[in-house]
Amino acid sequence: MAxxxxxxxxxxxxxxxxxxxxxxxxxxxxxxxxDTSKKIGKAVGIIVIIAIVAAIGAFAVNYTGVxxxxxxxxxxxxxxxxxxxxxxxxxxxxxxxQQYASYGYDIGFDTSTLPDQQEYTGMFGEIEDFxxxxxxxxxxxxxxxxxxxxxxxxxxxxxAQKQELALDDSDLADVQSNIDQLKSSASxxxxxxxxxxxxxxxxGVNEKLYRHILEEQALYTKLTDTKTDELKAAVTADEVDAxxxxxxxxxxxxxxxxxxxxxEKVEVKAEETETDAEDAEAADDTAEEDAEPTLETTDETxxxxxxxxxxxxxxxxxxxxxxxxxxxxxxxxxxSDDSLTLHEDATSETISGSDSEAATxxxxxxxxxxxxxVTEQADTGYTVYYVTDAAHKPGDSLTYSVRHILVKFPDDAxxxxxxxxxxxxxxxxxxxxxxxxxxxDVEVPALDTKAYKDVKxxxxxxGETATDKAMYVKAQNILQEYxxxxxxxxxxxxxxxxxxxxxxxxxxxxxxxxxxGQMVSEFESWATNSKRKAGDVxxxxxxxxxxxxxxxxSKSVAWDDAVREALASPKAxxxxxxxxxxxxxxxxxxxxxxxxxxEANMLRMARNAIRNAARQASxx
Numbered sequence: 158m159a160x161x162x163x164x165x166x167x168x169x170x171x172x173x174x175x176x177x178x179x180x181x182x183x184x185x186x187x188x189x190x191x192d193t194s195k196k197i198g199k200a201v202g203i204i205v206i207i208a209i210v211a212a213i214g215a216f217a218v219n220y221t222g223v224x225x226x227x228x229x230x231x232x233x234x235x236x237x238x239x240x241x242x243x244x245x246x247x248x249x250x251x252x253x254x255q256q257y258a259s260y261g262y263d264i265g266f267d268t269s270t271l272p273d274q275q276e277y278t279g280m281f282g283e284i285e286d287f288x289x290x291x292x293x294x295x296x297x298x299x300x301x302x303x304x305x306x307x308x309x310x311x312x313x314x315x316x317a318q319k320q321e322l323a324l325d326d327s328d329l330a331d332v333q334s335n336i337d338q339l340k341s342s343a344s345x346x347x348x349x350x351x352x353x354x355x356x357x358x359x360x361g362v363n364e365k366l367y368r369h370i371l372e373e374q375a376l377y378t379k380l381t382d383t384k385t386d387e388l389k390a391a392v393t394a395d396e397v398d399a400x401x402x403x404x405x406x407x408x409x410x411x412x413x414x415x416x417x418x419x420x421e422k423v424e425v426k427a428e429e430t431e432t433d434a435e436d437a438e439a440a441d442d443t444a445e446e447d448a449e450p451t452l453e454t455t456d457e458t459x460x461x462x463x464x465x466x467x468x469x470x471x472x473x474x475x476x477x478x479x480x481x482x483x484x485x486x487x488x489x490x491x492x493s494d495d496s497l498t499l500h501e502d503a504t505s506e507t508i509s510g511s512d513s514e515a516a517t518x519x520x521x522x523x524x525x526x527x528x529x530x531v532t533e534q535a536d537t538g539y540t541v542y543y544v545t546d547a548a549h550k551p552g553d554s555l556t557y558s559v560r561h562i563l564v565k566f567p568d569d570a571x572x573x574x575x576x577x578x579x580x581x582x583x584x585x586x587x588x589x590x591x592x593x594x595x596x597x598d599v600e601v602p603a604l605d606t607k608a609y610k611d612v613k614x615x616x617x618x619x620g621e622t623a624t625d626k627a628m629y630v631k632a633q634n635i636l637q638e639y640x641x642x643x644x645x646x647x648x649x650x651x652x653x654x655x656x657x658x659x660x661x662x663x664x665x666x667x668x669x670x671x672x673x674g675q676m677v678s679e680f681e682s683w684a685t686n687s688k689r690k691a692g693d694v695x696x697x698x699x700x701x702x703x704x705x706x707x708x709x710x711s712k713s714v715a716w717d718d719a720v721r722e723a724l725a726s727p728k729a730x731x732x733x734x735x736x737x738x739x740x741x742x743x744x745x746x747x748x749x750x751x752x753x754x755x756e757a758n759m760l761r762m763a764r765n766a767i768r769n770a771a772r773q774a775s776x777x
Contacts, residue, residue: 222361230751231304233311234742240751241361243303245370247755248358248762250302253281254295255766269770271763272296296756304744305737312736313377322379324372326647327667332371334663336364359758377733384732388725389718397717400724405548406520408720410502412546413519416469416482416491419538420462422452454536463531466539470529478529478543502551512540520548550716555673557711559684560649560666563659564632565702566625599626604633612644615695615706617683624698632696632703639694639705649694649707658702667709680704685711 222241230243254266265278272295277284284293284301317323324332336350343353354362401408465485472478482498483491491497508516514532518524519542530542601620614636623629635656642648650665657666673681679699683689683706693708736742746752 222355222359222363225359225361225751225754226366228751229747230755231307231747232745233307234315236311237747238307239361240748240755241359241366242370243307243751244359244755244758245362245366246306247299247303248759249306250299251759251763252357253302254299266295269767271760271767272299273760299759300752300756308737308742308744309733310373310377312739312742313380313733314373315742316736317376317380320380320383322376322383324375324379326650327665328375328379329372330650330663330665332368332375335371336368337663339367359755381729381733385722385725385729388728389721392721392724396724397720400720401550401717406505406516407723408550408716409520409548410504410551411508411519411524411544411548412499412501412503414475414478414482414498414543414545415500415515415540416485416498417534417538417540418462418466418469418485420454420536421458422454423458424450425453425455454538459536459538462538463533466531466541469541470531470543472529472543474527475543475545499545501546515540515542518542519544524548553713553715555685555711556670556714557684558667558669558671558709560646560653560707560709561659561668561680562632562635562649562653562657562666562705563702564628564635564656564705565658566628566700599630601626601630601633604637609640609644611692612640613690613693614640615683615686615689615693617679618696618698618703622698623703629696629698629703632705636694636696636705639707644692646707646709652705666707669709670712670714677701684708 225241225244226239228240229237230240231238251272254264254272255268257264258266258268264280265276266272266280267275275295277293277295277298281298281302284297285305287293287297287301339353340350343350346353348356350367351363354364354367469478469481469485472481479492479498483489505516505520508519512532512534515530518530518532524530524544525547526544528544532540532542534540601623603620604614604616606614606616618629620626620629620633635652639649639652647665650667653666654662656662659666661667668676671684673685675681676684677699679697683695683697689708689711691708691710693706695706697704697706
């Protein structure tokens with residue numbers, strides 16, 4: 158029998174075995190030295206360390222968004238826009254739609270469906286240059302929103318810089334306040350600010366980029382406001398009048414008298430119901446109770462109320478109207494006490510809150526002086542109106558701007574906290590008495606109000622009249638610290654941030670353009686004194702504590718300011734839009750991959766939101 162030839166595979170295995178045996182013999186002749194072993198071990202260790210560091214670095218790069226911050230997604234003119242900044246505006250569009258829909262606004266956005274699977278409704282405007290033969294989705298809108306927003310902002314910033322506009326301390330304080338508020342909100346939800354920004358707007362969006370974006374937006378707003386003011390000043394008196402009378406219900410006020418006639422309520426017996434068949438036997442054994450009577454208006458009582466209202470509305474003079482009202486009310490005071498029927502200089506918005514039909518009529522051409530009108534109050538009665546002064550221009554109003562530092566009175570809970578811990582009521586009472594005696598013994602140093610020639614100090618309270626002398630001393634010390642430093646609004650604002658216990662401390666204690674009647678009387682009385690001038694300081698006591706005051710100024714706001722604003726704002730917006738149409742801010746896509754990543758990230762956010770909403774719904 159002939160010998161079978163070996164296959165190629167067998168030949169390969171035999172050759173490999175021979176090579177390994179030969180290598181083993183060679184290694185026996187040249188053993189590895191201890192030094193060589195250490196070197197090899199060290200080299201292997203270094204390789205492992207490098208691998209670990211590389212893995213950590215890759216994680217950090219991926220997590221912190223270094224790539225997103227350094228990848229150019231688009232250019233706006235010559236300015237490079239990173240993937241992170243583009244992602245901020247893209248996700249801002251998504252967040253906007255999500256919030257509107259969540260709050261119940263009908264914008265055509267379904268929070269339970271992915272944005273790329275639902276048609277964009279055009280609620281926020283048309284997508285310019287979108288192909289007519291295609292149907293846009295919300296994903297298309299977010300892309301358009303991001304690019305259009307960046308064009309608007311960048312063109313506005315460039316123009317503002319060209320006009321040498323810059324953010325002042327107040328603008329920067331507003332930016333910081335925005336950041337602080339977001340940081341506080343993030344913290345209350347267990348996030349750092351950077352983690353919150355990353356979760357809301359994508360990788361690479363951190364506090365530094367967010368601040369840059371807010372400052373650009375603030376500069377854009379500053380340019381818009383500057384242009385609006387310029388256009389407002391250019392509006393003529395004739396244009397103001399034409400706009401005012403064309404929209405009386407928006408700008409005007411009206412004076413009128415009114416009286417409500419309530420329809421009589423009578424007893425109405427509730428309808429009896431048949432007993433269910435299965436309960437019939439049990440019902441036979443139980444005495445049926447009489448149905449409880451209820452009081453309701455009826456067609457007859459409503460008709461009677463309407464007749465009374467019509468009789469009063471037939472009055473041909475104001476005196477006749479009042480006499481008819483007094484007769485119906487059975488009270489002569491209605492004929493002499495204006496507080497019972499008279500409403501002066503009321504706005505349409507105020508009237509609409511209680512009677513929208515009356516608001517429409519009172520600002521119509523029919524509502525001349527002496528005209529009357531009756532409106533129905535659903536199932537309750539009727540209101541009759543008498544016009545004393547037809548819709549007209551409102552008077553000028555005063556507003557003021559003031560900074561303050563609030564030193565709050567201690568809460569009752571704080572005052573009694575120590576006493577509550579002491580179970581011995583007598584000991585607690587003795588301690589409170591001792592504290593009260595100590596408070597009376599507090600020495601309040603006299604403040605020399607004449608020592609500062611450039612500052613007028615107006616104290617509405619002093620050491621003798623202060624309710625809480627210890628707290629007053631604290632307020633006086635803060636005022637003294639201001640007096641010992643620079644006498645400027647910014648210096649006072651810095652102290653407000655440091656000391657004030659009011660909610661606006663972060664804004665330097667500033668209340669700007671405050672209308673009359675908004676603040677407590679003591680605060681307002683100090684701020685609206687006719688002798689008050691910018692830079693005046695002082696201390697005021699209110700129910701809340703002591704207010705260290707700094708007066709910034711006041712102004713008389715004419716009724717036509719609102720009209721001018723309404724005429725100028727659309728023109729200002731048109732001006733800003735035209736800036737964005739300049740070829741100098743044309744958008745060029747640099748990386749389609751970067752745009753795709755932003756889109757994919759947003760869709761992940763949307764999926765998570767939908768899943769979370771579904772889980773919450775199923776848990777109820």
